[in-house]
Amino acid sequence: RASNLDDLLQVVESKLDAKLLQAPGSVSIDAFANSCKLPTSQLWFCSYGTPLSLRFADADYVRLQFAHSGAGRTFIGNTPVSITATQCCVSPADATIEFAEQFQQIVWRVDSTVLTRKLGALLGFPIVQKLNFENVLALNNQRAGGLSAILNCILLHLAKSNPQTRDFVLEELEQALDRKS
Numbered sequence: 001r002a003s004n005l006d007d008l009l010q011v012v013e014s015k016l017d018a019k020l021l022q023a024p025g026s027v028s029i030d031a032f033a034n035s036c037k038l039p040t041s042q043l044w045f046c047s048y049g050t051p052l053s054l055r056f057a058d059a060d061y062v063r064l065q066f067a068h069s070g071a072g073r074t075f076i077g078n079t080p081v082s083i084t085a086t087q088c089c090v091s092p093a094d095a096t097i098e099f100a101e102q103f104q105q106i107v108w109r110v111d112s113t114v115l116t117r118k119l120g121a122l123l124g125f126p127i128v129q130k131l132n133f134e135n136v137l138a139l140n141n142q143r144a145g146g147l148s149a150i151l152n153c154i155l156l157h158l159a160k161s162n163p164q165t166r167d168f169v170l171e172e173l174e175q176a177l178d179r180k181s
Contacts (some may be wrong), residue, residue: 001031001033002029002031002032003028003030003034004028004029005028005029005032007021008020008023008031008048009023010027010105011031011033011175013042015033015035016033016056017056017059018054018056018057019054019055019057019171020052020053020054021052021053021055021096022051022052022053022057024048024050024051024052024082024096026057026085028037028118029049029050029113030049030050031048031049033045033046033047036158037172038154038174039171039174040043040093040110040174041108041109041110041111041114041152041174042087042107042108042112043106043107043108043109043155043158044105044106044107044108045068045104045106046084046104046105047103047104047105048099048103049099049101051098051099051100051101052098052099052101053096053097053098054096054097054099055095055096055125056094056095056096056097057093057094058092059092059093059094060093060109060111060113061064061068061093061106061109061110061111061112061113062092062093062109062112062115062131062133063089063090063091063092063093063095063107063108063109064088064089064090064107064108064109064110064137065083065088065089065090065091065097065106066083066105066106066107066108066139066151067084067085067103067104067105068104068105068106069082069102069103069104070100070101070102071084071085071100071102071103072097072098072099072100072103072105073094073097073098073159074089074091074095074096074097075095075096075165076091076092076097076100076135076153079135081135081136081143083103083105083157085139086138086139086140087136087137087138087139088137088139088144089135089136089137090134090135090136090137091131093133094107101145106151108151108157112130112131113115116130116131116132116135121132123171125131140162144150151160154174
């Protein structure tokens with residue numbers, strides 16, 4: 001949580017490994033984020049309450065961004081990809097994200113080596129090339145609908161579960177989420 005620009009800058013740099021490119025004009029802000037470590041990936045919820053732009057460093061993960069409210073935009077190189085209620089963005093770690101004032105997002109970060117290993121296991125042979133993804137995922141297609149449903153199930157479970165059963169159920173749900181991606 002951050003209520004001023006200095007706190008936001010510290011959190012963005014230390015927790016997200018990102019740089020603040022465009023900051024809000026006001027000194028008072030209402031930014032908050034939550035994260036949940038899954039067995040082989042991580043979920044994030046981010047809301048900044050003010051327009052800003054973040055530049056993320058290169059790392060070995062793939063990011064799936066779902067709009068929770070409002071709309072945002074991710075630049076992969078110079079290519080903009082909108083994040084809306086009807087489409088999500090699939091991007092490498094190295095990207096710039098523009099947050100509109102009302103934009104809130106849910107982000108699923110998956111380690112690239114985990115994805116590569118799982119694809120190899122599914123296909124029955126090792127994958128030696130780097131995986132590349134389409135950057136736009138329309139949420140009205142059948143496979144994306146399953147992905148969204150499982151993601152919503154994970155979020156509901158996180159909100160309502162007790163800590164003793166959480167890890168086992170999250171591991172199973174994450175496996176289902178991996179099969180849909």
